[in-house]
Amino acid sequence: MNSQPRYITVNQIGYPKDAKKVAVFSEQNGQFQVVYEPTGEVAFEGTTSEPFFDELSGTYVCHADFTMVNEEGPYYIKCNESTSATFTITKSPYNELHTSLLKGLYFLRCGMDLEEEFAGPWKHEKCHLTEAIVYGEENLRIETSGGWHDAGDYGKYIGPGAKALADLFLAYELYPKAFQDSTPIPETDAITPDVLHECRYELEWMLKMQDVRSGGVYHKLTTLEFPGLDVMPEDDRDDLYLSPISATATASFSAVMAMAGRIYRSFDQAFSKKCLHAAVYAWDWLQQHPEISGFKNPPSIKTGEYGDGQDMDERYWAAAELYRTTGEITYHEWFQTYASQSFPKYEFGWADNGGYGTISYLLNKEHPVIDELYMELKTGMLREADKLVCEGKTDGYLLSLKEEEYIWGSNMIVMNHAMILILAAHFSEKEEIFSSVALDHVHYLLGRNVLDICYVTGFGDRPVMNPHHRPSIGDNVNEPVPGFVSGGPNKGVQDEAVKHLIGLPPAQCFLDHMDSYSTNEITIYWNTPAVFVLSNWIHRDF
Ligand code: G3I
Ligand code: 9MR
Ligand code: ZN
Known part of the structure; x- marks a missing residue:
């Protein structure tokens, strides 16, 4: 692969026919041509905007607008000697x-054979089937197989799993038409959409993570330490441990189980009831433990901590979902109580996830809402979207990320921002502008960035090739497992492999190297907001 960044960057997959279409140039400007690739004919000629210095990417950039080109087909852009x-x-x-x-989530499934029929050359045997030891109660062992590996490691963590499920559930509830085509997975049938089969694989595991005695939910399930980088899942045979119950895990569990109770109702009554029951049991634990907050790794456990000192947002989210699913007044009252407190209400991360509570309340058509609170949350959501539009306008690559947002997993923030814009579009007359700015975020992810890289494995002309993902490293297949969003630039350069990048502009702090876990790992919850965002585009196509 030619690793020289090209001066002209585009969404390497493509642009929707009638949408705005812009390429970003660095170090080049002036006359440009859009060339129809099969014939070499110039389909459009234009002039770029004036170049300006863009601090976050560290280059002079300008924009080439070719929105006028609507004839379907393959194209490239040319300016002087650059293409x-x-x-x-x-x-x-x-x-x-x-x-x-x-399908990326299928590839992360734990506890079952990934067969060639579905996994192709990336097949592997079942893994992590031993019973897990409850940390601090060493004689207690629990069967907790299944679910998705979190990331490049094989841990399974409740908070991140909840964020991932929430994105997929939201996508399905809002854009069901985007899930009409089947995804090649073993459970495909003519009744339940594949996305719900895939989510159920995670839910069934999560249900096992609830302590049957108390309703509390274990924070995570991991070995004591990360296995070596080339260890395949089936060869990772160290003891599995359940880390202590946490309020954040229990509350985010309660929230997604309440969503599942609602969403699976029309497909499988018994399963839907089971999920709702688990949600309520977790809620009861939360009521009995108002004081418990935060999570710290016990001394001997060195895997991902996913610590989170604030559990109010998770409790707020659980109350919102339980209210939306059951209509019971007590959840509505708790939602109002939490809403009156101060914590981020428009965030969609694995730690800060009040945004899910907010959107659940805004989308609650099933039950009465308090008008004043509804308006306040709606206005807040629109304000967030307006801010993102503003940020995007002045950015060289038309992205809303601020300097301090180029952190570990910045591509999640990119997709989360697009999510906020798309969600806000449901409540605003500015639908068109919000959607268009959301699409700018997709263009960045898929190649319109200063590194000229498509941050999804297996896609685009210059995709990520060396993600920090153990099976991609250990499987002897050249190509990485396809369909994974890489973490993206991290100005904190938090691993040895990227130390030499210190001081570069934030958007350049990325390395497509398997050792760079702080810039080039993959996770379930970096894929799912991208699924959400694309669902919106696919749904409207019909
Ligand atoms: O929130 C602060 C922000 O206030 C501050 O300005 C900024 C400056 O660096 O840092 C922000 O915190 C960052 C935090 O992520 C925010 O999400 C930390 O620096 C950063 O170290 C932290 O990274 C997390 C990383 O684990 C290390 O804990 C990633 O979000 C998280 O996605 C990642 O998760 C890992 C799991 O532990 C293990 N499995 C793989 C997974 C992905 O790499
Ligand atoms: O592989 C691990 C990755 O999944 C985590 O996100 C990351 C941060 O917790 O840690 C990686 O493991 C590294 C460990 O932290 C330090 N020694 C090297 C390990 C793999 O390269
Ligand atoms: Zn496994």
């Missing part, structure tokens, strides 16, 4: 990517 990647203009450029991002 861009070839990309397509079509009505629905993201269908295959959408399916593959969802």
Whole structure:
């Protein structure tokens, strides 16, 4: 692969036919041509905007607008001696990517054989089937197989799992048409959409993570330390430990189980009831433990901590979902109580996730809401979206990320921002502008960035090739497992492999190297907001 960054960057997959289309140039400007690739004919000629210095990418940039090109087909852009990647203009450029991002979760399944029929060359045997030891109660062992590996490691963590499920549930509830095509997974049938089969694989595991005695939920399930980088899942045979129950895990569990209770009702009554029951049991634990907050790794456990000192947002989210699913007044009252407190209410992360509570309340058509609170939350959501539009306007790559947001997993923030814009579009007359700015975030992820890289494995002209993902390293297959969003630039450069990047502009602090876990790992919850965002585009196509 030619690793020289090209001066002309585009979404390497493509642009939807009737949408705004812009390429970002660095170190080049002036006349440019959009070339129809099969014939070499110039389909459009234009002039770039004036170049300006963009601090976050560290380059002089300008924009080439070719929105006028609407004839479907493959194109590239040319300016002087520089050319861009070839990309397509079509009505629905993201269908295959959408399916593959969802399939990424299948590839992370734990506890079952990934068979060649579904996994192709990335098949592997079942893993992590031994009973888990309850930390601090060493004689107690629990069967906790299943679920998705979190990331490049094989840990399974409740908070991140809840964020991932919430994105997929929201996508399905709002954009069901995006899930009409099947994803090749073993459970496909003619009744339940594949996305719900895939989510159920995680839910069934999560249900096992609830302490049957108290309703509290164990924070995570991991070995004591991370296995070596080339260890395949089935060869990772160290003892599994359940870390102590935490309020954040229990509350985010309660929230997604309440969502599941609602969503699976029309497909499987018994399962839906089981989920709702688990949600309520977890809620009862939360009521009995108002004081418990935060999570710290016990001394001997060195795997991902996912610590989170604030559990109010998770409790707020649980109350919102339980209210939306059951209509019971007590949850509504608790939602109002939490809403009156100060914590982030428009965040969609694994730690700060009040945004899910907010959106649940805003989408609650099933039960009465307090008008004043509804308006306050709606206004807040729109304000967030307006801010993102503003940030995007002045950024060289038309992205809303601020300097301090180029952190570990910045690509999640990119997709979360797009999510906020898309959600806000449901409540605003500015639907068109919000959607268009959201799409700018997709373009960044798929190649319109200063590194000219497509941050999804297996897609685009210059995709990420060396993610920090153990099976991709240990499986002897050249190509990484496809359909994973890489973490992205991290100005904190928090691993040895990227130490030499210290001081570079934030958007350049990325290395496509398997050792760089702080810039180039993959996770379930970096894929899922991207699934959400693309679902919005696919849904409207029909
Ligand atoms: O929130 C602060 C912010 O206030 C501050 O300005 C900024 C400056 O660096 O840091 C922010 O905190 C960062 C935090 O993520 C925010 O999400 C930390 O620096 C950063 O170290 C932390 O990274 C997390 C990382 O684990 C290390 O704990 C990632 O979010 C998280 O995705 C990642 O998760 C790992 C799991 O532990 C193990 N499995 C793989 C997974 C992905 O790498
Ligand atoms: O592989 C681990 C990755 O999944 C985590 O996100 C990361 C941070 O917790 O840690 C990685 O493991 C590294 C460990 O922290 C330090 N020694 C090297 C390990 C793998 O390269
Ligand atoms: Zn496993």
